[in-house]
Amino acid sequence: KAGVTQTPRYLIKTRGQQVTLSCSPISGHRSVSWYQQTPGQGLQFLFEYFSETQRNKGNFPGRFSGRQFSNSRSEMNVSTLELGDSALYLCASSLSLAPTNTGELFFGEGSRLTVL
Amino acid sequence: AQSVTQPDIHITVSEGASLELRCNYSYGATPYLFWYVQSPGQGLQLLLKYFSGDTLVQGIKGFEAEFKRSQSSFNLRKPSVHWSDAAEYFCAVGGTGGSYIPTFGRGTSLIVHP
Numbered sequence: 001k002a003g004v005t006q007t008p009r010y011l012i013k014t015r016g017q018q019v020t021l022s023c024s025p026i027s028g029h030r031s032v033s034w035y036q037q038t039p040g041q042g043l044q045f046l047f048e049y050f051s052e053t054q055r056n057k058g059n060f061p062g063r064f065s066g067r068q069f070s071n072s073r074s075e076m077n078v079s080t081l082e083l084g085d086s087a088l089y090l091c092a093s094s095l096s097l098a099p100t101n102t103g104e105l106f107f108g109e110g111s112r113l114t115v116l
Numbered sequence: 117a118q119s120v121t122q123p124d125i126h127i128t129v130s131e132g133a134s135l136e137l138r139c140n141y142s143y144g145a146t147p148y149l150f151w152y153v154q155s156p157g158q159g160l161q162l163l164l165k166y167f168s169g170d171t172l173v174q175g176i177k178g179f180e181a182e183f184k185r186s187q188s189s190f191n192l193r194k195p196s197v198h199w200s201d202a203a204e205y206f207c208a209v210g211g212t213g214g215s216y217i218p219t220f221g222r223g224t225s226l227i228v229h230p
Contacts, residue, residue, distance in 0.1 A: 004159070033217065043206065043220040056217050090159055103148055103210025103218040107159035 002027065004108035006091050012114045018079040021111045025072050025093030031055075032074040033105065034066060037088040046089075049074055078113075086115045118143045120209050122221035129197050130229045137192040137224050139207035149190040150208040150218065151181055160206060166190065177201070202228040 005024040013019050025032050033056075034046040045058040049068035066076040072093075078085055089112075092105035119142045129135055141147055148167050152160040164175025171183040181192045190207060204225050210218035 006159075042222040045217060045219075048217060092160075103208075104150065104162065104165060105160075105218065107152075107161070109157075109159045112157075 004091055004093050004106055006089075006108035006111050008111060009109065010112045010114075012116060013081050014116050015081055015083060017081050018077060019081060019113060020075055020077045021089055021091075021113075023074045023076075023091030023093075023108060025074070025091075026106055029093035029095055029106070030072055031094045032068055032072065033092045033094070034074070034076050035090040035092065036060075037090055037110070038086075043090070046076065081115045083115050086113060088112050118147070118209050118219045120207050120219055120221035122205075122207055122224050124224045125222070126225045126227060128227040128229060131199050132196050135192075135194045135197045135201070135226070137205050137207075137226070139190045139192065139221060140188050141190060141207070141209040142188065143209050148210040148218075149181075149183060150210070151175065151179070151190075151192045152206045152208065152220075153177075154204040154206065154223075156203070163192070163205075197226075197228055199228050199230060202226055 007022045031050045033048040036044045046060055047066050048056040052068045063079045068074045088110045090107055090110045092107045094105050121140045123138050150165045151163040153163050154160045163179050164173050164181055166173050166183045174180050179194050181190055183190050204223045206223045207221040208218040
């Protein structure tokens with residue numbers, strides 16, 4: 001079974017630009033979560049999508065947005081990039097089927113964003 | 117609110133030595149607990165998980181962890197460390213209530229000396 005696939009793996013942008021990152025979850029997984037990882041802040045939860053609906057949201061500004069498509073693939077977008085947005089963005093998928101949902105996540109390798 | 121504390125930012129061990137990484141959690145009910153490992157430039161990989169039952173759980177790569185409810189701890193152990201174990205280790209707590217979104221600790225960086 002293929003794992004979680006994130007594209008692109010690396011990208012460089014300049015301040016003020018916007019970026020779109022893509023995530024394809026494991027087949028059959030309906031939940032996709034996004035995390036931002038930086039050396040200073042660790043793993044910060046951005047948002048979670050389930051069946052094309054944002055189910056949970058972390059404490060990030062509105063410049064960070066996402067969506068999920070009917071095939072469970074997800075994208076996240078960051079507009080008006082700032083230097084502080086430089087980070088590894090990780091996508092994770094899970095089955096997320098209540099009541100047996102346990103929060104176990106399967107991660108992609110991440111998209112490394114550098115903002116200059 | 118749930119939280120996780122990994123008190124050690126860095127741990128240095130010699131190859132072949134034993135390892136214990138500490139994790140303390142805060143959660144109002146029975147937690148689901150996880151340990152993940154992240155190699156440089158990679159995503160996180162699940163090492164092991166605790167949902168219920170036997171408090172000593174076995175994981176991949178020779179790792180094990182013990183759930184101690186009285187101490188709110190879920191420490192990760194390995195009897196003999198290999199150089200390839202050098203990585204970042206994350207403890208996480210989740211649960212059945214609310215959003216199911218697990219909370220991660222800040223991570224412990226493991227350095228292995230030859």
